[in-house]
Amino acid sequence: MADHYEVLGVSREATPDEIKKAYRRLARELHPDVNPGEDASERFKLVTHAYDVLSDPEQRQRYDMGGDGSAFGGAGFGGFGDIFETFFGGGGGGRAGRPRSRRERGQDALVRVNLELGDVVFGVHRDLDVDTAVVCETCDGSCCQPGTQPVTCDICHGAGNVQRTVRSLLGNVVTSQPCTTCQGYGTTIPYPCTTCQGQGRVRARRTVSVDIPAGVESGLRLQMPGSGEVGPAGGPNGDLYLEINVAAHQVFSREGDDLLATLEVSMPDAILGTEVTIESLDGAVPLEIRAGVQSGDVLTIKGRGITPLRGTQRGDLRVGVHVVTPTRLDAKQRALIEDFAKKTKAPGPQLAEFHQGLFSKLRDRFRTG
Incomplete structure (x- = not known):
């Protein structure tokens, strides 16, 4: 031995x-x-x-x-x-686990918010209608009919689990598992609330007020802690996530915190120069077009772009020039242009050194303007 x-x-x-x-x-x-x-x-x-x-x-x-x-x-x-x-962690009888709580955290909710580009410049306030779970007003989350309450389970006596002894070759083995009568809660509800069917919550539409900050962009998700679905038995709310979608604008596009736009300029104005007033997303703003401006030149208006998501310094409004060449001339106009060409003695068309313009993103607009 x-x-x-x-x-x-x-x-x-x-x-x-x-x-x-x-x-x-x-x-x-x-x-x-x-x-x-x-x-x-x-x-x-x-x-x-x-x-x-x-x-x-x-x-x-x-x-x-x-x-x-x-x-x-x-x-x-x-x-x-x-x-x-x-x-x-206990003796031969095992250690009983704690009963489950009926109150659980609610699920998170996702709402898609459609914005215009103008909403992004300074931010915008929105009242959103959300279909979600809210606390049952009849039972106030107790899951019971008014005037009643849960009672201690007579099978597990409030432990939430029951123990069973199994004999084996090595002796008695004690196992513990959730009580099937009370589903591990330790209590039963003899008179469930008829409004919420004993869930402590119901589906309803509610309004959530939110201030969407400036500088957001499509695909961004904003988190609102505690604004999601209420949990079972009136448990704490989950979070609400706002998924941002910014619609395309007919005139302006975005590059970072800057706004981009295309300005069509007639040939005489491009030659002589002029001053115009353009409508930005937050009002009219003057813009000087210098004499001899070329297609593809970029005119910058400081501080008329988008307020960044984190910060206060606004971006710029960058305007790409598209000089419009007239295509229909009467005889008198054509004669004037021909006379102008003879007097300026401009060189004929020729290849020039290639360079990447600051406004390459607007090339398609220039081609179709």
């Missing part, structure tokens, strides 16, 4: 605490639920028997005096109490 001290890996002078620690370590390693191997099962029996003998002062004394220590102390593999203490 194997020596009990060797089985546990302790000396003959080991204290009861050292023996207990050694047993727990080996039990974790060799328990059939953790290590199903046949060799581990046999070693587990030896470890359990060794601990049964050495943990009992009288049996340990008889063993040290030459006894075989074959007695199991009348407990029938009594070491199972320590096994369950090791794995479940």
Whole structure:
């Protein structure tokens, strides 16, 4: 027969605490639920028997005096109490878990918000209608009919779980599982609220007021903590997410915090220069067109772009010039142009050095303007 001290890996002078620690370590390693191997099962029996003998002062004394220590102390593999203490934190009966709470956090909600480009310049206030779960006004989230309340489950007595003892070759094994009568809540509701069917919440439309900041762009999601669905039994609300969609504008487009636009200029104005007033997204603004301006030139109006999402310094309004060449001339107009060409003695068409303009994004507009 194997020596009990060797089985546990302790000396003959080991204290009861050292023996207990050694047993727990080996039990974790060799328990059939953790290590199903046949060799581990046999070693587990030896470890359990060794601990049964050495943990009992009288049996340990008889063993040290030459006894075989074959007695199991009348407990029938009594070491199972320590096994369950090791794995479940309690004695042989196991430790009951806490009952579930009916109140749970609600789900998050997602709402898509359509904006115009002008809304993005300074931000905008919106009142949004949201279809979501709200607290039941009849029971105020209690899930019960008015004047009634939950009662303690008579099966689990409020524990939320029930324990069952299963006999095995190694002794009695105690398992714990949620009570099927109360679904683990520890209480039952004999008179559920008829408005919410015992859920503590109902579907309804509510209005959410939100200030959407300047500088948002399509695809951005804004989080509103605590504005989502209310949880079961009046639990805390989830969050509300606003997914932004900015509609395309007929005149202006966006590049970062700058606004882009195309200005069509007649040939005489391009040659002589002029001053015009254009309508930006936040009002009229004067713009000077210098003499000799060319198609593709960019005229910048400072501070007439978009207020950034994080910051206060607005972007610029950048205006790309598109010089419009007349296509229908009467005889007199054509004669004037021909006379002008003779007097200026302009060179004929020729290839020039290629350079990437600042306004390359507006090339398609220039071509179709």
